Amino acid sequence: AWKKHTKKGFTTKDEFEDETVRHIETTLARSLFNCDELAAYSGTALAFRDRLIVEWNKTQQRQTFADQKRVYYLSLEFLMGRALDNAMLNVGLKDVAKDGLKDLGFRIEDVISQEHDAALGNGGLGRLAACFLDSLATMNYPAWGYALRYRYGIFKQQIIDGYQVEIPDYWLDFNPWEFPRHDVTVEIQFYGWVRKYQGENGKTKASWEGGEIVEAVAYDAPIPGYKTATTNNLRLWSSKAASGEFDFQKFNNGEYESSVGDQQRAETISAVLYPNDNLDRGKELRLKQQYFWCAASLYDIVRRFKKSEKAWSAFPDMVAIQLNDTHPTLAIVELQRILIDIEALEWDEAWTIVTNTFGYTNHTVMPEALEKWSVPLMQNLLPRHLQIIYDINMNFLQMVERKFPKDREMLSRVSIIEESQPKMVRMAYLATIGSHKVNGVAELHSDLIRTTVFRDFVSIYGPDKFTNVTNGITPRRWLHQANPRLSELIASKLGGYEFLTDLTLLNKLEQFADDKEFKKEWQEIKYANKVRLAQHIGNTTGISVNPKALFDIQVKRIHEYKRQQLNILGVIHRYLTIKAMSPEERKKLAPRVSIFGGKAAPGYWMAKTVIHLVCSVGEVVNHDKDIGDLLKVIYIEDYNVSKAEIITPASDISEHISTAGTEASGTSNMKFVLNGGLIIGTCDGANIEITREIGESNIFLFGNLAEDVEDLRHAHTYGNSFTLDPDLSRVFTAIRSGTFGDAARFNALCNSIVDHGDYYLVSDDFSSYVKTQELVDEAYKDQEEWVAKCIQSVSRMGFFSSDRCIQEYADMIWNVEPLVPQ
Numbered sequence: 042a043w044k045k046h047t048k049k050g051f052t053t054k055d056e057f058e059d060e061t062v063r064h065i066e067t068t069l070a071r072s073l074f075n076c077d078e079l080a081a082y083s084g085t086a087l088a089f090r091d092r093l094i095v096e097w098n099k100t101q102q103r104q105t106f107a108d109q110k111r112v113y114y115l116s117l118e119f120l121m122g123r124a125l126d127n128a129m130l131n132v133g134l135k136d137v138a139k140d141g142l143k144d145l146g147f148r149i150e151d152v153i154s155q156e157h158d159a160a161l162g163n164g165g166l167g168r169l170a171a172c173f174l175d176s177l178a179t180m181n182y183p184a185w186g187y188a189l190r191y192r193y194g195i196f197k198q199q200i201i202d203g204y205q206v207e208i209p210d211y212w213l214d215f216n217p218w219e220f221p222r223h224d225v226t227v228e229i230q231f232y233g234w235v236r237k238y239q240g241e242n243g244k245t246k247a248s249w250e251g252g253e254i255v256e257a258v259a260y261d262a263p264i265p266g267y268k269t270a271t272t273n274n275l276r277l278w279s280s281k282a283a284s285g286e287f288d289f290q291k292f293n294n295g296e297y298e299s300s301v302g303d304q305q306r307a308e309t310i311s312a313v314l315y316p317n318d319n320l321d322r323g324k325e326l327r328l329k330q331q332y333f334w335c336a337a338s339l340y341d342i343v344r345r346f347k348k349s350e351k352a353w354s355a356f357p358d359m360v361a362i363q364l365n366d367t368h369p370t371l372a373i374v375e376l377q378r379i380l381i382d383i384e385a386l387e388w389d390e391a392w393t394i395v396t397n398t399f400g401y402t403n404h405t406v407m408p409e410a411l412e413k414w415s416v417p418l419m420q421n422l423l424p425r426h427l428q429i430i431y432d433i434n435m436n437f438l439q440m441v442e443r444k445f446p447k448d449r450e451m452l453s454r455v456s457i458i459e460e461s462q463p464k465m466v467r468m469a470y471l472a473t474i475g476s477h478k479v480n481g482v483a484e485l486h487s488d489l490i491r492t493t494v495f496r497d498f499v500s501i502y503g504p505d506k507f508t509n510v511t512n513g514i515t516p517r518r519w520l521h522q523a524n525p526r527l528s529e530l531i532a533s534k535l536g537g538y539e540f541l542t543d544l545t546l547l548n549k550l551e552q553f554a555d556d557k558e559f560k561k562e563w564q565e566i567k568y569a570n571k572v573r574l575a576q577h578i579g580n581t582t583g584i585s586v587n588p589k590a591l592f593d594i595q596v597k598r599i600h601e602y603k604r605q606q607l608n609i610l611g612v613i614h615r616y617l618t619i620k621a622m623s624p625e626e627r628k629k630l631a632p633r634v635s636i637f638g639g640k641a642a643p644g645y646w647m648a649k650t651v652i653h654l655v656c657s658v659g660e661v662v663n664h665d666k667d668i669g670d671l672l673k674v675i676y677i678e679d680y681n682v683s684k685a686e687i688i689t690p691a692s693d694i695s696e697h698i699s700t701a702g703t704e705a706s707g708t709s710n711m712k713f714v715l716n717g718g719l720i721i722g723t724c725d726g727a728n729i730e731i732t733r734e735i736g737e738s739n740i741f742l743f744g745n746l747a748e749d750v751e752d753l754r755h756a757h758t759y760g761n762s763f764t765l766d767p768d769l770s771r772v773f774t775a776i777r778s779g780t781f782g783d784a785a786r787f788n789a790l791c792n793s794i795v796d797h798g799d800y801y802l803v804s805d806d807f808s809s810y811v812k813t814q815e816l817v818d819e820a821y822k823d824q825e826e827w828v829a830k831c832i833q834s835v836s837r838m839g840f841f842s843s844d845r846c847i848q849e850y851a852d853m854i855w856n857v858e859p860l861v862p863q
């Protein structure tokens with residue numbers, strides 16, 4: 042009886058218009074006479090949402106009945122960006138919507154750009170999680186994402202007088218993509234104490250009691266796959282005060298204010314995304330966030346498993362949980378607690394289940410990013426969990442001792458507890474011990490972690506536990522959606538869009554690398570994309586840039602290890618060089634626009650100084666009449682996913698120039714090459730594998746190698762007096778003489794390179810960087826050859842699809858099968 046009432050949703054243009062207008066008039070209660078772009082967006086989003094919901098419900102039903110293993114991706118960050126465009130393309134009705142909106146008097150691009158980015162992440166790790174969800178749904182894997190429903194995503198960045206200013210990102214005003222599930226709630230406990238008691242068989246049992254309760258409420262968002270009915274679920278937890286008697290009593294006693302205070306304290310847990318990327322600050326609220334989210338998610342997963350009425354031993358056959366870095370490591374401890382304290386399993390039986398369930402992905406080797414929590418803090422907030430961590434550690438150390446009876450030092454090196462003042466819990470060790478697989482995110486990175494942070498663990502567990510899964514990106518968003526014309530051109534040569542779900546098919550493009558007509562179209566598309574970016578730059582900064590110039594782009598989080606400072610020092614060198622040139626020499630130059638973008642963590646003073654230096658250099662260079670179009674320096678404000686969709690297709694060359702051995706993978710390097718841009722980079726992260734795929738002649742590599750970094754650092758600290766490269770010295774002289782404004786502001790930045798050990802080896806790589814940039818200039822002058830390089834590179838990028846990456850996780854780590862809708 043239900044079936045005949047279920048609507049399929051619109052398919053034609055007229056039906057789309059009907060649905061959109063109905064939503065505007067009734068759901069939104071707006072008159073069509075004052076329907077603006079925002080209303081048109083809202084109506085369109087609701088019309089598409091209806092279509093998604095039908096498939097979403099069916100997918101969930103199908104997955105329940107299929108009774109097979111599911112994947113749960115636990116990530117504190119999902120950098121989703123906008124949803125409407127993606128939904129239109131995945132459902133396959135973007136053209137219908139385009140025509141319909143035109144009838145109604147709107148341009149589809151204007152409507153799409155009304156949507157607020159869902160910016161629940163900092164950078165690479167969060168965007169990777171979003172690409173994974175897209176691939177999981179597209180490949181029909183039964184998979185859920187679990188995260189927090191932050192009220193404030195990553196802050197919005199304004200550049201005021203050349204300084205970064207942070208504005209809160211309140212993004213939930215109108216969000217048609219989320220569904221509150223007020224019936225799906227979990228009570229989460231904090232603080233309290235542990236009571237020991239005698240269990241049935243005389244064994245000592247533990248029970249976590251007292252403390253306070255906060256309620257987790259589920260909010261769900263549909264994740265549609267591309268050209269498939271599979272629509273997975275992203276579940277976000279929101280915190281609120283538990284509606285227990287406790288508050289009520291207070292309220293009745295006239296303590297209105299303090300009962301509202303409790304409310305606010307509870308809501309604080311999911312209020313804001315921590316804006317640090319690669320820096321662990323050890324704040325209590327962050328630990329609360331982590332436990333709140335892990336406990337709610339596990340309760341949900343266990344509840345779903347229990348409905349199947351299977352034996353506990355079957356849990357790892359039904360559930361794979363992937364930990365996106367160490368942020369969800371408490372999930373390991375929480376599952377062990379549920380199994381032994383609540384479900385009354387024996388320790389060993391429980392621990393086998395736990396370790397077979399979890400996999401852990403490491404995303405960084407930066408020592409300051411490795412999470413550690415102070416023992417006293419954890420003792421206070423999660424007393425029972427700390428006990429379990431000590432027990433896990435004891436069992437582990439006993440095992441190690443049996444294996445290496447003579448090695449006392451090994452025990453203190455690998456202990457989960459660091460014997461410092463105060464003692465600290467090393468989360469990366471706990472995650473490793475509690476998982477059956479640990480993976481890095483690019484070959485070099487995986488090799489590095491095997492020989493550094495996890496060296497001892499490799500000898501304890503053997504090498505098979507440690508593996509590599511090189512990152513990838515979704516070609517749906519990062520080619521088809523961001524660069525529709527290039528996608529269309531490729532499809533016209535390949536005879537269709539199959540490459541969007543099998544990116545290796547791009548290799549058929551290679552035969553067109555010398556095709557005159559094809560190359561011309563390719564160039565026209567790149568030029569149009571540059572014109573679009575130039576317009577954005579003009580509109581937002583007031584500076585007009587020449588789209589015929591070489592666009593040189595570095596957009597990513599601002600961090601010393603990513604070396605935006607190397608880039609801007611190179612720009613200053615270029616400026617000084619041009620200033621010293623004769624008019625004849627200048628005529629031979631390729632005009633360049635140096636484009637920067639990215640956020641600095643609010644407390645990262647040095648990163649903010651780098652932003653200020655870039656802006657100050659721009660201020661001078663861009664207004665220097667003597668320079669004209671030869672050089673422009675642009676800072677694009679508030680870099681985010683939707684800006685990246687405009688910026689990436691417009692690049693001629695992009696910069697991926699981290700100190701070798703510091704960037705775990707990088708993923709924007711993949712996006713830029715896939716969009717027909719070349720890259721200048723160091724032998725770091727995925728750059729190495731990109732080079733292997735596209736060929737050495739198609740990439741501009743420079744700089745020292747990871748294996749030499751240690752010695753170079755040593756030489757800076759202990760070596761004899763250092764002579765700075767004369768070009769770099771000239772750059773510092775210019776800065777210090779006030780060429781770019783008050784030199785005092787840049788003192789610490791200059792000193793970090795010249796006097797304080799140059800930890801990121803800027804001076805060691807500077808001359809190699811400058812020389813390689815000259816090679817770029819030369820190469821760009823030969824456009825025929827340049828375009829051939831771009832086409833050849835794109836044709837060889839198939840490996841970097843997140844579909845390949847998810848396939849590897851599914852086969853090597855999760856052991857799950859797709860569930861293909863009939």
Ligand code: 26W
Pocket residue numbers: 163164165166167169317318319320321322366404405410411412482512704705706707708726
């Ligand atoms: C505890 C604070 C904190 C916050 C975020 C520590 C570490 C992180 C992330 C792991 C940092 C991050 O985003 N890492 C990036 O992950 C990408 C996806 O694997 C890689 O491509 C980047 O190279 C890596 O920097």
